[in-house]
Structure formats: C-alpha cells, structure tokens
Amino acid sequence: MRPLTEEETRVMFEKLARYIGENMQLLVDRPDGSYCFRLHKDRVYYVSERLLKLATSVPGDRLVSLGTCFGKFTKTGKFRLHVTALDYLAPYAKYKVWVKPGTEQSFLYGNHVLKSGLGRITENTAQYQGVVVYSMADVPLGFGVAAKSTQDCRKVDPMAIVVFHQADVGDRVPVVVTAGPQGGEGQKAASLER
Amino acid sequence: MDQRDKPELSQPQQPHLLGKQPEESDQLGRQRREKRERVARNEFSRLRNLARASSFHPTGHQGRQELGRAACLARASTASLGRFQPRLPRESPLPLPRSAGSGKKKRRFAPLLGDLAAERGRQLELVRTLAKPPPLDVARATNKQLRQEDAEVASTSRAKGRKRSERGKRARGRGTPQQRRRGQQKQQRPAGGKRRKR
Numbered sequence: 011m012r013p014l015t016e017e018e019t020r021v022m023f024e025k026l027a028r029y030i031g032e033n034m035q036l037l038v039d040r041p042d043g044s045y046c047f048r049l050h051k052d053r054v055y056y057v058s059e060r061l062l063k064l065a066t067s068v069p070g071d072r073l074v075s076l077g078t079c080f081g082k083f084t085k086t087g088k089f090r091l092h093v094t095a096l097d098y099l100a101p102y103a104k105y106k107v108w109v110k111p112g113t114e115q116s117f118l119y120g121n122h123v124l125k126s127g128l129g130r131i132t133e134n135t136a137q138y139q140g141v142v143v144y145s146m147a148d149v150p151l152g153f154g155v156a157a158k159s160t161q162d163c164r165k166v167d168p169m170a171i172v173v174f175h176q177a178d179v180g181d182r183v184p185v186v187v188t189a190g191p192q193g194g195e196g197q198k199a200a201s202l203e204r
Numbered sequence: 205m206d207q208r209d210k211p212e213l214s215q216p217q218q219p220h221l222l223g224k225q226p227e228e229s230d231q232l233g234r235q236r237r238e239k240r241e242r243v244a245r246n247e248f249s250r251l252r253n254l255a256r257a258s259s260f261h262p263t264g265h266q267g268r269q270e271l272g273r274a275a276c277l278a279r280a281s282t283a284s285l286g287r288f289q290p291r292l293p294r295e296s297p298l299p300l301p302r303s304a305g306s307g308k309k310k311r312r313f314a315p316l317l318g319d320l321a322a323e324r325g326r327q328l329e330l331v332r333t334l335a336k337p338p339p340l341d342v343a344r345a346t347n348k349q350l351r352q353e354d355a356e357v358a359s360t361s362r363a364k365g366r367k368r369s370e371r372g373k374r375a376r377g378r379g380t381p382q383q384r385r386r387g388q389q390k391q392q393r394p395a396g397g398k399r400r401k402r
Contacts, residue, residue: 011316012313012314012316013313013314013315013316013318013323015313015314016326019326019327019330020330020334023327023330023331023334024334027331027334027335031335032331032332032335034331034334034335035328035331035332035335038324038327038328038331039324039328044320044324046320046323046324048316059320062316062317063317066316066317
C-alpha cells in the first residue's frame with residue numbers, strides 16, 4: 011500500500027474530472043473527516059485516515075480491500091473507473107442522463123443507451139462528456155460517456171446510441187470476506203469496509 | 205613441418221619448369237605452409253582481441269579501475285555483506301555509493317502516513333488546474349473562422365457579380381460560390397429519417 015505518485019494522481023483526477031469537474035475538491039477536502047487515496051495492488055482506494063491507520067497493521071499480501079475502491083490502474087498506466095465509485099460520483103455529477111423504465115434493464119445488462127430509451131439529459135452536455143446515468147426515480151444506475159451532445163440528441167434517429175455504457179450497478183463485483191468477531195487466526199484475508 | 209612437404213627439387217630435374225622460380229615448384233607445400241601461417245596469425249589476433257575485451261591480462265597486470273572494482277566486490281563478499289569489514293589502510297572511510305556496482309536505482313515512494321494536510325493541498329492545486337475550462341474552445345473557434353470565411357466570400361462575390369453579369373449566361377448559371385457550396389452540402393447530408401426506395 012502506498013500513496014499515489016504525482017503522475018498517477020494526475021491521471022486519476024483527469025478521469026474523475028470528466029464526471030464531476032471541480033466538485034472533486036469536495037472529495038479531497040472533506041469537512042467531516044480526513045480522507046485520502048491510497049494505492050494497493052494497482053487499485054485506488056478512497057479511505058479515511060482512521061481506517062488507513064488500522065489497515066497498516068494488516069500485512070500487505072493479506073489485505074484485500076479498504077475503504078471504497080474507486081478504480082484501478084491498468085498495466086499501461088491508464089485509470090479505469092469502477093462502479094464502486096458511483097456513491098461518490100452521483101451526488102457531485104455535473105452532467106446527468108435519465109433513462110426510461112424500459113431501458114433500465116437493458117443498461118444494467120451492459121448495453122448502451124439508445125435515443126429511444128433516453129428520458130432526460132442535462133442541457134449543454136458536450137459530446138464524449140462523462141455522464142452519470144439515473145433512472146426516472148433519480149436512482150443512480152451507473153455512468154457512461156455521452157455519444158452525442160444535447161443538441162445532436164434532439165436531431166438523431168431513435169436507434170442511435172446516445173450514451174456509451176461504462177459501468178452500471180449490475181456489474182459483478184468480487185465478494186469480500188469481512189473479518190468476523192471470532193478473530194483473525196483462521197481468516198485468510200482481511201478487509202476493512204468504510 | 206609435416207611429412208607431406210616435399211623437398212624442393214633442383215632445376216635440372218624439372219626441365220619443364222625452366223625460366224620460373226624454384227620456390228614455385230612445390231605448390232602444395234607452399235599452400236599448406238601459408239595456411240598454417242594464416243591460421244596461427246588468426247589465432248593470435250583472436251586471443252589478443254579476447255584479452256583486450258575481457259580486460260584479462262595473461263601476466264596478471266590489471267588497471268586501476270579494475271583493481272578498485274575487485275576490491276569493492278571482495279569487501280562485499282562476506283557474510284555481513286561488508287558491513288563489519290575492517291578498512292584497508294588507505295581506503296576511504298565513506299562507503300561507496302550503491303549505484304557503483306548496479307545500474308538501476310530502487311524506486312522510492314512517499315511515506316504511507318506522511319503529511320496528509322500537505323498531500324491534500326497538492327491535490328487541491330491539481331484539481332484547480334484540471335477543472336479549468338480549456339483556453340481554446342475548438343467548436344466556437346471553428347465556427348467563428350467559418351463565419352469569417354463566408355463573410356469574405358460574400359463580399360468578394362458581390363464585387364465580382366457586376367463584372368460577371370456582363371459576361372453572359374454561363375457565369376450567371378453557375379451562381380455565387382456560397383450558393384454552390386450550399387448545393388454541395390445539401391447533397392452530402394445523409395438521408396436520415398426518410399427511407400429511400402431501393
């Protein structure tokens with residue numbers, strides 16, 4: 011486990027800024043506690059200081075996860091945002107897309123959003139802008155990239171893709187075994203959630 | 205000298221070689237001798253090059269740098285990797301830099317629980333620079349450029365229009381450059397929505 015280098019921080023923040031823009035400062039500098047980003051086995055975890063100090067007592071090869079996993083760095087150094095970051099992207103998202111009830115299921119199965127399934131879209135969305143996808147009941151479903159700007163969305167035909175799917179809450183996430191009250195002797199792995 | 209070498213025959217015994225040099229009489233022997241000399245010369249140069257490349261001297265003489273490196277290695281080749289080795293009389297008291305023997309340096313990261321406030325400050329700076337809108341809005345700039353070009357073309361065509369009307373039908377029929385471009389654009393647009401009958 012280690013903090014991110016300057017280069018890695020820049021790459022990750024660029025990715026996050028596509029979705030939440032300058033609201034990222036609310037993640038970095040929180041009024042209710044000291045939170046930081048730490049890298050463990052190529053994955054970036056957003057973790058509070060208290061939890062980080064607890065995690066230092068867990069050996070590195072036994073530590074599975076801590077705090078919230080935002081994403082991971084690929085072998086070529088690119089940052090891939092995971093759906094587990096949605097809890098932090100959704101409240102601060104700048105550009106949102108609402109999908110109709112029928113398209114929710116399709117999106118959760120990993121398909122792109124077509125014009126026919128588009129309910130609402132934030133005004134002034136640029137093309138290839140990062141967007142957070144909501145259901146009509148304002149439940150965050152995942153995030154994606156706008157394939158067309160808002161103006162183009164009005165003109166395009168109903169079968170055209172308007173949002174490229176990136177991650178949704180239907181994704182399979184590895185199940186984490188949390189340390190039980192019996193103690194750590196029999197446990198193979200330890201994870202600290204939230 | 206091997207057995208195959210024939211002794212040189214004197215001239216009178218070889219009347220067909222009159223007028224030529226006596227050494228040329230034994231061609232095979234000459235070839236064999238030359239080959240042996242070539243091989244020996246090659247072998248010698250090979251060994252010499254090898255010695256030069258590997259800094260090995262058969263008489264045991266080594267340069268200053270080689271001896272220094274050998275001394276370092278010998279010093280570190282102990283059970284404690286040279287840490288408790290007594291120093292030689294004229295050896296420097298400072299340990300040699302780690303990069304002396306190896307080529308790569310170990311990558312070092314910031315401490316895990318370093319100054320969190322400073323880290324936050326640095327990240328906030330980064331956020332501020334990233335969240336700034338780009339200085340050049342490409343769409344707006346290109347639109348502006350196109351509008352300028354259209355305005356220029358319109359003004360020049362208006363000036364030329366009077367001269368063209370004097371020329372005759374052909375010039376009038378083609379229309380202004382703006383009209384021509386609009387016509388082209390109309391053709392290029394894909395038939396979206398309406399289905400064409402095939």
